[in-house]
Amino acid sequence: xxxxxxxxxxxxxxxxxxxxxxxxxxxxxxxxxxxxxxxxxxxxxxxxxxxxxxxxxxxxxxxxxxxxxxxxxxxxxxxxxxxxxxxxxxxxxxxxxxxxxxxxxxxxxxxxxxxxxxxxxxxxxxxxxxxxxxxxxxxxxxxxxx
Numbered sequence: 001x002x003x004x005x006x007x008x009x010x011x012x013x014x015x016x017x018x019x020x021x022x023x024x025x026x027x028x029x030x031x032x033x034x035x036x037x038x039x040x041x042x043x044x045x046x047x048x049x050x051x052x053x054x055x056x057x058x059x060x061x062x063x064x065x066x067x068x069x070x071x072x073x074x075x076x077x078x079x080x081x082x083x084x085x086x087x088x089x090x091x092x093x094x095x096x097x098x099x100x101x102x103x104x105x106x107x108x109x110x111x112x113x114x115x116x117x118x119x120x121x122x123x124x125x126x127x128x129x130x131x132x133x134x135x136x137x138x139x140x141x142x143x144x145x146x
Contacts, residue, residue, distance in 0.1 A: 003097050004090035006129055007111045007119030013038045016045065020075040023052050034108040036117055037081045043110050043117040045081030055080045087112040090119065094129065097121050 013036045014022055023035055027049050037045040057063050057071055087110045088097050097109055101123060111119035134140050 001094045001129075002090065003088055003092050003094060003111055003121060004119070006094060006125055007090065007121050008125065009119045011036060011117065011120060013117070014047070014077055015039065016076065016078040016081065018077050019073050020052065020055060020077065020080065021072040023047050023077055023080075024056060024072065027052055034120065034122065036110050036120060037077055038117055041116045043085070043087065043112050043115075045078070045083045046085040046108070046110065047077060047081045048107065051080050051082065085110060088121070089113055094126075098126055101126065 012026065012030055012032060014026065016037050016039055026032065026035060033049045035047045036043055037047055055075065057068055059068065063071075086100060086104060086106065088100060090111050090113055101107070101109055101121075108120055108122045110117060111121060131140070
């Protein structure tokens with residue numbers, strides 16, 4: 001089975017010139033944990049939920065609301081994104097993708113071909129595949145009668 005067979009292709013991305021506020025809102029509204037950062041169709045970085053939490057000023061710090069809003073609206077994603085994230089090509093095996101995710105303890109792997117972002121594979125995608133395969137092999141517990 002190849003990466004292209006299970007990758008998510010309906011991507012939500014941000015440009016590197018967008019603001020921390022944009023990432024915060026996208027993560028909150030979309031339920032995402034990872035956002036690929038692009039320049040056109042080229043992957044230039046990745047921002048995770050953890051990155052955003054780390055760089056978002058704490059409202060408990062006593063920072064005035066105007067300053068908080070200014071920081072959220074003017075801090076560019078390029079300042080907090082992780083540059084040169086690990087990637088994989090769509091023609092690689094799912095096993096290879098799983099090994100990279102596991103070995104590096106990362107939650108997502110952007111799928112890139114010819115420098116262009118084509119999709120993403122997450123640990124959730126891998127768990128979904130594992131559940132499907134276990135069910136197909138008859139290794140899932142019988143469903144409880146409700």
